[in-house]
Amino acid sequence: MLTIDHSPIFELKHVTKSYGNNMAVKDGNLRIYPGEVHALMGGNGAGKSTMIKIIAGAHQADSGEIQLEGKNVAFKHPKEAMDSGIQVVYQELSLLPHLTVSENIAMPSDDVVRHGIYDWKKSDALAEEALSRLGSATADISPHDIVSELRPDQMQMVEIARAVGQNAKIILLDEPTSSLNFEETEKLFESVRGLCNHGIGIIFVSHRMNEVRELSDRITILRDGVVIVDGVPMSEKTDEEIVSDMLGEKLNAEEKKRKDSNAFESSAEVLSISFDGYDGELTVKEGEIVGLAGLAGSGRSSILRTIWGIKPRSDIRLRYLGEKYKSKKPMHALKNKIAYVSEDRSESGLFFGQPIKETVLMAHRNLQRKLLVKNKSEDKLLGQIIGEVQIKVPTHECMPEALSGGNQQKLLFGRWITDEAKLLLLDEPTRGVDIKTKHEIYQRVRKMVEANNAGALVVSSELEELVLMCDKVLIIRDGHVEDVLTGDRITENNMMAEITASGKTKQQTEDNKSV
Template identity: 35%
Template sequence: MSEVVLEMKKISKSFGKVTALKNGELVVHKGEIHALLGANGAGKSTLMKILSGVYRQDQGEILINHEKATFQHPSDAKEKGIFCVYQEVDTAIVPQLTVAENIMLDRFSQEKGWYFSRKDLHRQAQEALTLLEVNDIELNQAASNLSLAKKQLVLIARALVQTTKVIIFDEPTAPLSHIEAEKLFHVIRQLRVKGIGCIFITHRLPEVFAIADVVTVMRDGCRISTVPIAQITQEMVIEQMLGEVWHEERNVMHSYKRGEEVLALKNINLGKLQNISLNVYEGEVVGIAGLVGAGKTELAKTIFGNTPATSGEIRVSGKKIQVKHPKTAIACGITHIPEERRKEGLFINETISKNVTFPQLKKYVKGGFINRKAERKATEEVISTLQVKANDVDVEVNHLSGGNQQKIVIGKWLSSEAKVYLFDEPTKGVDIGAKREILKLIQQLAKEGKAILYFSSEIQELLTVCHRVLVMYDGKIVKEFTQKEATQEKILLYASGGKEVNHEGPIDRISI
């Protein structure tokens, strides 16, 4: 057994009446890839924010190389060799700075002088990108121009230029393609060889069993178990996370009687989107499958009016509409649950109540005053319906887990006159229990006659929840499958640019 580089002992943390951690514990050895797992609300993120200096624990202690460490600020943690690559990349990227400047950002704060060698800055930034095997990111461009996947790679490169003892990877593959994720795994394995301890947080269990040496499972703010990866199975992990035996649900969406057409797109064009045409009917869930960069998010934002189409036609219930702004889309009954919930779906520092009631604020205003009683009642109904873990409607959503934040993003539209729901990667960063609840909610919305577009790169989810699946590749819809026709292999084939031989014979396998 290698030497212990990090110990967290009996860590406790509360936010008002909400207890996030109760005697949380974690031990990481030098050169170890340690998976930290748990359902949303289990305490993982709080434990890691304490380790990275964002929060201070109420009780407990942190030892780095057997020496007690106290963190008042994230810079204190970095000085001790603790670095975190967060799930929400836009909270850590400075959009106005260049790629090179973002990679070297922490070095700036460590330098004592006022002047920096741009040549050295570029050299070190390029070395970090080279280690990631990234050769298509221009160092001088503004970080705001990067895709979500490339911003994530910049953050990881920032970690690689530090002298670190432990790197926390918080859902690092969420915005990455399969190829990019494999590259990341290669880099993490190289870090292990160099003796750096890696804490790997993910809700994708196959990734855990592909890369981790040790697994710690948390539930309700406590450590449930810590075992070598060879001594645990996926089923055991899920049962420990949920505290109950897990039965995977398949084919949640059954056959249905097609209703009237609700949403129709005809030859939509914008940027990479090319001649997109589709229809969605009452009570139908249509999946939009595609790998990172296929154009799924761009299509969702175009329908919602964030980026209006340059040409083409959108119809809702047979009526042609001009969607030039989200306000128009909402008025026509279109709602959007965005991929980046913290950035685009929530007022992150406001209360649950303000987030839930904001889209229909006029309903709660009379004589220029907000009816707080009605607002509270509506919020409590959403909390109850979606089983949001929160002690009060006035809790700031920033203190909720990722899964509960996602429920608030969805819940704020439940009392609206919505006809069309656009779900863009709705289970991103969500644990398996919350994922099940979200899929059941979508099933219920479909039963109520809502038309749903489900944008996702998670193929198994599409097979579970969708009546039809449309596959996108390079900004185009290249294939449509019925629920009976769709398989993981076929969807992945078309999503990666392949085709079936004669459309009937064996599938041409593509390694991605």
């Protein structure tokens, strides 16, 4: 644990920011010390994004002070903040995919361009130095690699290396582990600790409680624009207290409605999957939620994609609702009442740039077939769905990108409510959403499978999530079922032991690139 015996390297003092009549941050304080990891937490709409934008120079505070190394500063543009040593690594990475690692890391630096000529030698040297400061996590990254050919975890490290290469004093990490598995997350944490040893202050924004507790020295919590917890040591806060501080209320412990392993013996089978060359079989019964656990590249997501009709695997045989089923394309799956929510919201059918009703009503074939797509019919159904999943929207014509990540995810779930999906395929269903929304999604999935006599397949890198959601967890290795956990065997420790039992997976690509 960090011992604080010096002055803050960065400080927000009594900062306030409003947008019209909406007070986004009120009298906000934040102190970051050299070499510390400081967690910044809060639910959707708590004011985190506004505070991040003020720190990054993207927005200016209405009142209050910002101090860097004891001196007042006023950033009018992100470039001013970056030049002063404030670097932000956002959840959605901003690398240029067609350029090399070296170019991405060094390009923001003025030192690599002299008289209009790009200094490739200096660029490579700067990139190598920045990568080396992140330790072993970047050992397999070359300055000459093309960014588009890197894995997601490698791209994340390049983004952080770019921040380091700009002489960072403060690095703000916004949900940095959202697309990483636990092995990659541990490598990232190792690199972050190394940066702290060099005196860099880290602001860590995350909804993942276990990661916040593992990495952070202190925590600040926002709720409704107000700082509720002001830089308290992590050791002084329990997980329950943190959740209560974030929400303003105690979140009822999620009832584990997991049923006895024998409860589904007489239930009808929704889905059965067999794998060529292996004895293990994957089955999902009516009312059952089945989790898929495994390393990145283990083939978890490729199973879901095969059922949905994206890059179907030739080694998989499917039976759906008692009959042989051959996945053709997503529209075919949709017509057969199969629902898919991907970690990539645009892939799931979140239509950016179009009103939210286009996303929600796409699945309602009966409404479209009967030509009941008049505004009144649409608005009535849309209002029903939005109310059911508890999303606040200013108008039915608003765009998905105007909503928070949690509300975007709930919007995707909403489209299946009245369409009575028989099989839910959920790939990282709570990626990037806050704790309260996570639990709402858990409850929504349980309600949907029970109401529709449906089944659900869930892929999640958060083992705690699988414990909370699932009646059965299958360990996936090299694309097939390695083991099955039921009842009291569904624990994080058991899953971790099974997943890592035979070491790293033979596949080297991420699940989302598996075929």
